Amino acid sequence: MIFGSGLLPQCVCSSTHKWFTVLALLFFAGTMPAAEPPIRLDGGIVELEGDATLHGWHCESAGAYVRIDPGFELEPVYAYLRELLQSPPDDLEEILEKIRRFQAQGVSVEIRTPVASLDCGSRGLERDLARAVRAEKHPVIHFEFLHLEDMSIRNNPAVHVLTLHTKGGLTLAGNHRRIDMDVNMSLLDDGSIHMSMERDLLMTDYGVKPPTALFGLIRARDRFSFAYEWTVKPE
Numbered sequence: 001m002i003f004g005s006g007l008l009p010q011c012v013c014s015s016t017h018k019w020f021t022v023l024a025l026l027f028f029a030g031t032m033p034a035a036e037p038p039i040r041l042d043g044g045i046v047e048l049e050g051d052a053t054l055h056g057w058h059c060e061s062a063g064a065y066v067r068i069d070p071g072f073e074l075e076p077v078y079a080y081l082r083e084l085l086q087s088p089p090d091d092l093e094e095i096l097e098k099i100r101r102f103q104a105q106g107v108s109v110e111i112r113t114p115v116a117s118l119d120c121g122s123r124g125l126e127r128d129l130a131r132a133v134r135a136e137k138h139p140v141i142h143f144e145f146l147h148l149e150d151m152s153i154r155n156n157p158a159v160h161v162l163t164l165h166t167k168g169g170l171t172l173a174g175n176h177r178r179i180d181m182d183v184n185m186s187l188l189d190d191g192s193i194h195m196s197m198e199r200d201l202l203m204t205d206y207g208v209k210p211p212t213a214l215f216g217l218i219r220a221r222d223r224f225s226f227a228y229e230w231t232v233k234p235e
Helices: 018-028 075-086 093-103 123-132
Strands: 039-042 045-052 057-061 065-068 109-114 140-155 160-172 175-187 193-202 218-232
Touching: 057 123, 075 160, 075 175, 075 193, 093 140, 140 175
Parallel strands: none
Antiparallel strands: 039 065, 045 057, 045 218, 065 109, 109 140, 140 160, 160 175, 175 193, 193 218
């Protein structure tokens, strides 16, 4: 399910709760009442980067946002996640099955990045990228979480890292492809939860011709990375 019709009302949440809602949805998808409007969560950072014949390129957007199904009581879920990251159990199967039961009820969680919000440090590069992804017709890059495949925990000496192995769909230049996406979560010293994900992709898989400059003397490589990260600490 992808929001984007523009016909549904939306709620802009406070900065205190906004990113924690995403955490809650990833774990307890399907528990929200369907009658409420979807929620728009602003924040987080999306990064696109790759190589070219002369040097690499990097674009970053602080204008990305998430559209999700309505939220619910967040504090109990934050406490659960914090406990899980502080003292992870040896066997995650019971937790995984619980998540899958909630997930079966259905929920939409989508990260949206307006192409116009990407800052590449060069207006020429931003213009070339917008042209390559046909932003005039397809102004938004969006990634939708589809379902959870598995989960694992790395018990590092300093911090435990919980990884959600998910399936999702990325739409770029109007072309949609399903991809695997790992979401990593860790607990910071101040009690915040940091989440990140990154995946290498090929422009040509989405019908995008790698941009060129100086009459073709500079050409972007086909491979590029899509990354997203945010940190949340509810009151």
